[in-house]
Amino acid sequence: MAVTIKDVARAAGVSASTVTRALTMPELVHPETRDRVRRAAATLGYHPNRAARGLITGRTGNIGLLVPDLGNPFFPSVVKGVQARAHEADYAVFLADTDEDEAAEAGLVRRLSKQVDGIVLCSPRMPDEELRTLVADTPVVLVNRRIARVPSVTAEFPDAMRQAVSHLTALGHRRIAYVAGPRSAWANRERVRALRLVAGEMSVDLVEIGNVLPMFEGGVAAADQVLAARVTAVIGFNDLIALGLLNRFTARGVAVPADISVLGFDDIALAAMVNPSLTTVALPKEQSGRAGVDLLLQLLAEPDRQTAARRELPTQLMVRGSTGPANA
Amino acid sequence: MAVTIKDVARAAGVSASTVTRALTMPELVHPETRDRVRRAAATLGYHPNRAARGLITGRTGNIGLLVPDLGNPFFPSVVKGVQARAHEADYAVFLADTDEDEAAEAGLVRRLSKQVDGIVLCSPRMPDEELRTLVADTPVVLVNRRIARVPSVTAEFPDAMRQAVSHLTALGHRRIAYVAGPRSAWANRERVRALRLVAGEMSVDLVEIGNVLPMFEGGVAAADQVLAARVTAVIGFNDLIALGLLNRFTARGVAVPADISVLGFDDIALAAMVNPSLTTVALPKEQSGRAGVDLLLQLLAEPDRQTAARRELPTQLMVRGSTGPANA
DNA sequence: TTGAAAGCGATACCAT
C-alpha cells in the first residue's frame, strides 16, 4: 500500500542501503546517485516509516506531552508552543490530558513512554518521589514545576508575585486575600511562599483561602469567603479562579474594582475579554512549551550531562480594569 | 534496556510465539503455561513494543487528531472527548494544531498518517477535492464537516439555527445580523444556509456581515458594522465572535441586551463566565470527539462498508443574559 | 561509493 524504501530503491535502480544513505547521510553517496534517489523518493511520495526506523535506531521521533486539563486555556497555549517547536524539529506530539486526576498521571506517562523519546510534563500534580521514579526511566522535562536534578521550565514566581503585590499596595491595599489552587500544584505552593514573603516585606495583611480547584467554579465557590474576610483586594491562584470571583462578586452586587480589586495569574486570552477586564500576571505559555521541547531535545542529545538544564522565564503584570484604588 | 518478548520467553521457559499467544489469544494456550507467562511478564514489567507490533500487524494503536486552533476553547473540548474515548479503546492520540492555516492541513495529515491507524479531522478548512484525495489514502473521520461518502460527526445545524432564530423572534426581533466566520469553514456555510432558510420562513430581515476569523478579535472588528446595520439582534458564527461583539458594544456604550441582543454558537465555558452571560446554542463538543473516535474505530474494523457512517448530534439553546426583548 | 546481510521486537503461519 504505502510506498516503502524498496519501491524507491527499485525506481532509482539502487539498493535500499543507498536510499537510506542518500536521504540521511547525503555526503556519503555520489551526487548523481543521490539526486536520482531523491527524485525517485519525491515522485513516489516516499516518507520513511518512523516506526520501523525507530525499531532500529531506538528513536521514535515522537515526544509525549501531559497536561492536567485542556479545559483551562492556560494549557492549550502551552500545547501550542510544544507543537510548534516539536514540528520545527520534526517531532510529532502525543498528547494526554489527565483531567486533574493526580493518580492517573503516572500510568499515562508509563503508557506514553514506550512510544516517545521523551516527555514534557506540564504542571504535574504527582508527588516528588513518584516523579523521581518516573524520571529514572524516561527522559522528562518539567514545565511549571521544579525538582532537583530534573530539567525544568518555570516562571519567575517570586518576581511575578512581587509585581502583583506592589501593584496592589501602590493602589493603597493593605489587606489582601489569596485564593489558593490545588495543594498538589507546585505553582500554587510557590505562589503561596512568594506571597507570604512579599506580604511580610510590604507589611500587608494576608488572608489565605482555599484550596479550590483551579477552575471558574473554584473562584465562584471561594468568593463569599473572600467577602467575609473584609479585604480590599484578592489574588486568585489563576485567572479562572479570578474570573469566578469576579462573576460571583457581580452577582452579589459587589463592584469591581470600586469595592474590591481582583487580580489573577496566567493572562489567558479570556482575561482581556471580560468586563471589567482582569488584571493579571502574564506567564509565558507558548514560550514555556517551546522551551520545554528545547530542553528535551537537548536532554536527548546529551543524555548524561551532569547538571539538569533549567530555564526561568520572566513574567509581566498586565494592569486592566479589575484593579483600582483601595476604598479606604 | 527495555524488557522484550524474549526476556519474558526466557523467564517463562517458553518460546516467543507462546508469549504472544498467552498475552493476546489466551484461549489458545494451556492455562498453566498462560499463567506462567503472564506472571513472568508482570514481574518483568513487560509491555509489547507497539512500533514493532505495528510493523507486522499494520496497526499502530494510535489515532491522529487535527484541529484548527487550540486557542478556541471549542477545540480543547473536542480533544478531551477524543482522548477519553481513545484511551478507553487503548489508543493513543497524536495531536496537531494547524493554527487556522488551511494550507498546512494536508501536509500535517500526511505526516501523521504514517504513524496512526486513522485520523479524526476536526473542522478541516481544506477544500472538498483535497479532502477527497486524503481520504483515499487514510481512514478519516470528519467532525464538524460533511462530505459525501466520508464518515462524519456533525451537529443538527438547521435545527440549531431554528432554535436561535425562534428565540429572537419570540423576543420581537425582526431585523438580525449574522457575523460570518471563515468562508472555508463548513460550519459557517451550513449556518449561513440554515439562517437564510429560517429567516425566510420567519420573515426576518437578515444582514450578513463578515467574514472574520472565528476569534474574539473577529467579533470586535465586526461590531461597528453590526451597529451601523441598525439591527436589534446579532448572531455570531461562534461564541468567541459573539464575545468580541459584546466587548466592543460595551466599549461603545451600547447596552446588551437593552439596545441589542447577542447570540453565539458553541457554548464554550467562557460564555457563562462573562457579564452579561452569553446566550448561545450549545454544540456537542466532547461528545463529538467521542463519536468521532467511535466512527473511526468502526471504520477500522470494517474498512469496506458501503455506506459511510454519519452521526448527527442534537444541540441546545442556552438562554442567558445577552438576549432580551427587542427595543421596538 | 555501493550492495548484501543481519537484526531491531513482535506476530503470523506452518509444522509438529
Added chain:
DNA sequence: ATGGTATCGCTTTCAA
C-alpha cells in the same frame, strides 16, 4: 498446545 521461521520497513555493519 507449542516452537521455528519468515517477515514487517528500515538502518547499520561489513565487504567489495
